[in-house]
Amino acid sequence: MNKTPYYKPVAKEIEVFEKAFENKLPVLLKGPTGTGKSRFVEYMAHKLGKKLITVACHEETSATDLTGRFILKGNETVWMDGPLTKAVKEGYIIYLDEIAEARPDIIVAIHPLTDHRREMYIDKLGTSVKAHDDFMLVASFNPGYQHGFKDLKPSTKQRFVALSFDYPKEDVEKEILINESGIDESTAKKLVKIANKIRNLTEFGLAETVSTRLLVDAAKLIKSGLPKRLAVHTAIIQPLSDEPEIIRSLEDLADLMI
Numbered sequence: 051m052n053k054t055p056y057y058k059p060v061a062k063e064i065e066v067f068e069k070a071f072e073n074k075l076p077v078l079l080k081g082p083t084g085t086g087k088s089r090f091v092e093y094m095a096h097k098l099g100k101k102l103i104t105v106a107c108h109e110e111t112s113a114t115d116l117t118g119r120f121i122l123k124g125n126e127t128v129w130m131d132g133p134l135t136k137a138v139k140e141g142y143i144i145y146l147d148e149i150a151e152a153r154p155d156i157i158v159a160i161h162p163l164t165d166h167r168r169e170m171y172i173d174k175l176g177t178s179v180k181a182h183d184d185f186m187l188v189a190s191f192n193p194g195y196q197h198g199f200k201d202l203k204p205s206t207k208q209r210f211v212a213l214s215f216d217y218p219k220e221d222v223e224k225e226i227l228i229n230e231s232g233i234d235e236s237t238a239k240k241l242v243k244i245a246n247k248i249r250n251l252t253e254f255g256l257a258e259t260v261s262t263r264l265l266v267d268a269a270k271l272i273k274s275g276l277p278k279r280l281a282v283h284t285a286i287i288q289p290l291s292d293e294p295e296i297i298r299s300l301e302d303l304a305d306l307m308i
Contacts, residue, residue, distance in 0.1 A: 057086065057093035058226050063213050067094045070211045071186050076164045078207065079190040081215030084261020087190045090215070091145045100184060101142045103133045107152035113159040117172050129175065138163070138170055141184030149189040150202050157206055163187055164209035217249065223262055231269035237278065241265050244282065244307050254296050260286055278308045 067090075070077050079087040088104070095102035105116065116134035120127050137144035149156065162169050168181040189210070191202055218226065220242050227238040245260040268285035272278050287300045 052096065054096050055089060055092045056226075056229050057089050058218070058222055058229070060218055060222060063090065064094070064097070066211065066213060068098070071098060074168065074183070074186070076187040076189070076210045078202075078210035078212045079188065079215060080193055080212055081190075082192055082217070082261065083258060084263030085215040085217055086262060087215050088145070088147060091143070091188055095143050098143075100186070101140070102145060103137050103142050104145045104147060105133055107146055107148045107150075107156070109151055109153070111152040111156060113153070113155040114174075116156065116159060117170065118174070120174065134159070134170065135172065135179065138179055138181045138185050141182030143186045143188060146187070146189040148191055150191040157203075160187060160189075161206075161209070217245070217262060220246065223265065226262060227265055227269045230266045231273045233269040233273045237272060238269060240308050241268055241282070241286075244286065244304050247303065247307065248286075248290070248300060254291070254299070256290055256296075258290065260290065264289060279305055282308055 067077060071094075079090070081087060091104070092102060105111070114132070116132045118130055118132035118135050121130050131139070134144055136142065146152070146156070146160075159170065162171060162178075163181060163185075164187060168185070169178050170181070171178045193201070217223065220239075223242045223245070224235065224238045227233055227241060228235060233241075242265065245262075245265055248256075249259045264286050268281045271281035271285055282304045283301050287297055287304060290300065291297055
C-alpha cells in the first residue's frame with residue numbers, strides 16, 4: 051500500500067472536500083503557489099482511495115490535450131482517450147493545476163462536467179460521455195498571480211465549491227518543515243521567520259513571495275549538510291527575483307536572521 055502523503059490541515063478543508071466528493075461537486079482551490087494545493091489533492095485522493103490524474107496546465111494546453119485525439123497506429127488511425135476522458139469513464143479524480151493558464155476551450159470542455167449534467171462532449175467523435183459516479187473534477191488557480199489578466203470568469207468560479215489556501219501560521223509551517231525534511235526545530239523556526247519577513251515586504255514588488263515549498267527545499271538542503279546561508283540563498287532568495295540589487299538586499303536580510 052502506498053504511503054499516505056503528508057498533509058497538515060489548517061481549517062476544515064478535508065471535511066469540505068469529502069462532502070463535495072459525496073455530493074459529486076467539483077472543487078476549486080484558490081491560493082498562491084507553494085501553499086499545499088497539490089499536496090492536499092494527493093492526500094485526499096489517497097484518503098478516499100481514488101486514482102488521481104494531475105494535469106499541469108499552461109498556455110498551450112487545449113481541450114484536445116484533455117479529451118483525446120486520433121493517432122496513427124501502423125496503417126490505422128485510432129482514437130486515444132485524453133486524461134479527462136479517462137477520468138470521466140473510469141471514475142478517477144482529475145486535478146487541473148493552474149487552470150486559468152490553459153486555453154479558453156478547456157473551460158468550454160469542462161462546463162458540462164461542472165453542473166447537473168456531469169457529462170462531456172467529445173467533438174471529434176460526435177459523442178457525449180456520462181461521468182462515472184466516482185468522477186471528481188478539481189482545479190486550482192492563483193488569483194494574486196493572474197492580476198485579472200488570466201482570471202477565471204465569475205460564471206466559471208460559481209460552478210465550483212471553492213477552498214482558499216494561504217501560507218500557514220508560523221507553528222503549523224514549522225511543523226511542516228520538520229515533518230518534510232527532518233530538520234531541527236530551531237532551524238525550522240528561523241526559516242519560517244525569514245519567510246514571514248520577506249512576505250511582509252512590499253517595496254521590492256515581487257511577483258511571487260516565499261512559498262512553503264521553497265522553505266521545504268531549503269530545509270532539505272540544510273538537513274543534507276549544505277551551509278544554512280547558502281541553502282537559504284539558493285532555495286529561497288534566488289527563485290524570487292532576477293534583479294541583482296533585490297537579491298543582495300534579501301540575502302543580507304536573511305543572513306542576519308539565519
